[in-house]
Amino acid sequence: MHRLLVSLLSALDALVAAVVGVAVAVAPLMVLWFVVFGTPDLGAIWQTSAAIWHLGHAVPLAITLPAEYLAQAGIDPSLASFVLSLAPLGFAAFTFLFAARSGARAARAGAWLTGVATGTIVFTAFAVGVALTSAAEVVSVSLWQAVLFPSAFYASGLLAGAVRVAWTDGDEGIVDSIRLRLDRAGHAWPEVPGLIARGTALVVTALLGAGALLLAIALVVRAPQIVALSQSANLDGFGAVVVALGQMLYLPTLVLWAVAFLAGPGVGLGAGAVVAPGGTQLGILPGIPVLGVLPESSSPWLLALALLPVAAGAAAGWAVRSRLSPRGSSADAETTGILVALTGAIALFSALAAALLAVLATGSLGPGRLAGIGPDAAAVAIAIGVEVGLGAGILLLAPRRGAGAGRDTAFAPDGDRSRR
Template identity: 75%
Template sequence: MHRVLVSLLSALDSLVAAAVGVAVAVAPLTVLWIVVFGALDLGAVWQTSAAIWQLGHAVPLHVTLPDLYLAQTGIDPALAGFAVSLPPLGFAAFTFLFAARSGARAARAGAWVTGVVTGLLVFTAFATLVAITGAAALVRVELWQAILFPSAFYGVGVLGGAIRVAWSDGDDGIIDELRARLDTRPGAWPEFPSLAARGGAIVLTSLSGVAALLLAVVLIVRGPQIVALSQSANLDGLGAVVMGLGQILYLPTLIVWALAFVAGPGVALGAGAVVAPGGTQLGILPGIPILGALPESTSPWLLALVLLPVAAGAFAGWAVRSRLSPRGGQADAESTGLLIALTATIGVLAALGAALLAVLASGALGPGRLSEVGPDPAALALAIGIEVGLGAGILLLAPRRRPGEETTPTPDAATPGRDGWSDGAP
């Protein structure tokens, strides 16, 4: 495909990814504004939508409440300024996945570098436009963060999607040159990058699925508490819809919280409050309905959940080992050094991925004790690294019979001969 066409399609993809994300915030806010105030203030709607979109890409919001509002509500003036930095990762997940799709398509067209550069430049220009035009007096963002953070999500997604396809299909360029250099190494070492990446991806995908399933179960079991909090808020129909949409956008964030719970470290909910399998201590939480899913207490039996990351690591180890192709013999393909390196790399990749997710799913929800909520990245990375490494090592390092290897019994006095008598019998 011609490079100009690839550039145009990549630019269109980045515009769609950015525009759809902003539209998700603009549409309900427009309806809410008309119903509540009777007249549409386009400037206010755009500024609010821009702030929501930026928060969804991990851009911290610095909120300053006006003096009139403080006087009417009786809020302590010391709490007039605070940060909101816990992102609804639904926005970031959409941007990342859409970008990965665009990068993969550019790689299949044979011009992945052109597609990646064009898409990233256009998305960065859109983020810059949103940051400049969406500036507001009550909600302030750092300009460089408002530009860099959304662009980073798109850039990592489009680059990752492009490299994945170029690595598997070839690109007649830098990726093929790198693979050619790796192919000069003996045994199965040329397959090491793809096998390690596959193992890490399997682990993170499996753990995300397990965490999502756990969250679904908790939402069902704790449904009455969630409904009670919704009713206590006394929201009208439109308010309930807006609240529901906001909580849906936070579902990816809650999945990361569930992952931290499964791994063991749990989730901090401010000073002195934590939800973990080993014990739960809750304080006063805001009346957000979805927070009703948090349990007041936990059982020590829930510590058995840490076996799930071990199982995910074992599954990844089995999947990686089954794809080892013998080059110069099975012994070369499954050299001890290669298997140890794969085990360690899969554990490290899983730990780094979990730490990154924990960073993205942590932040501030408001002033005071809500200034720090979410999982601890270091603790989660350590737990996931150990658990996944243990599981992967069980399947990767365990000895197994090589194909074609047979056990030949050694004849002795008790072994019957072909005539039915034991060898050596008269």
């Protein structure tokens, strides 16, 4: 009965997450359609909402413009078909965070495997239903991508939330057996996986916060350019609202661009155009108002932004070292091994997280030079790994004052820095 209740609650969570995600697209479209056209076309609204939901979960959309529209707009027929794949990550972020909450609750109930399995199955079933009922002539998606990508975001959130709680509180199952094996290693090794996760999470959170702050500053500084682009588009009320809502959904993506910028590699805008602290080269950009946030030139002083990932690594190193507790032998070789392992692991996993986020923030916004824009995942991963590793190493590997010969106070519990 206990597992049945967990299954029911996990299924309900999955259904709510999926429905709310689609409703975020359906509700404004319904209102706008009613205001502008009168009687809503429910079929068109559903197809459009599903396409937005799919794109928000990194599902590429294949766009095929009808011939009559090309003739009326005077568009080159060679540009009639293109792929739209730059995701408005607000949808994916909501799905992941909602799933993490559900997974954590299942873990607290002592049945996280059941909760993860049930939630994933229900969300996948919903994704299948959306994919099968939203086919359209203008916009099409690959069925396997439309099912797999949204489900992967939800399943990864479930696992992240469940494993975090199970590792902290115990689960009398897989996680506890892993911890038991680590406990047999002695010293502070059993704490290492949790400390690596804590340090990596701190780094990623700090980088996202720094990126959001940098984007906010850029929006204020570049506000005149954004307003000018908005005015030059000559949009009516309906168009202005649609563009504004679309730009809001892309704010998380722009935050990831800002992270790539402060890390150093910057953001590629296709056809050799790039925006980076070391140099900016802009070509002709589409008249999307929010792209006015991109600077037209760079200053060497902006290279100092690379200190922010270093500071994030240092903060993670301080947080991790302050939580190490004494276990068994305090031999210098083993102590140094643990600190080196923590430094390398935090740098590595931070780099992998940065690479994943860069991939999610890269894609196509249209035909031609817009077919591939966003940060270079490999370059961002290398830059973040080096910068975070440097900062973490400074705090983790530097000797502590008061450490006597043959001893290291790094493993003293919080509030106790006396010699042992």
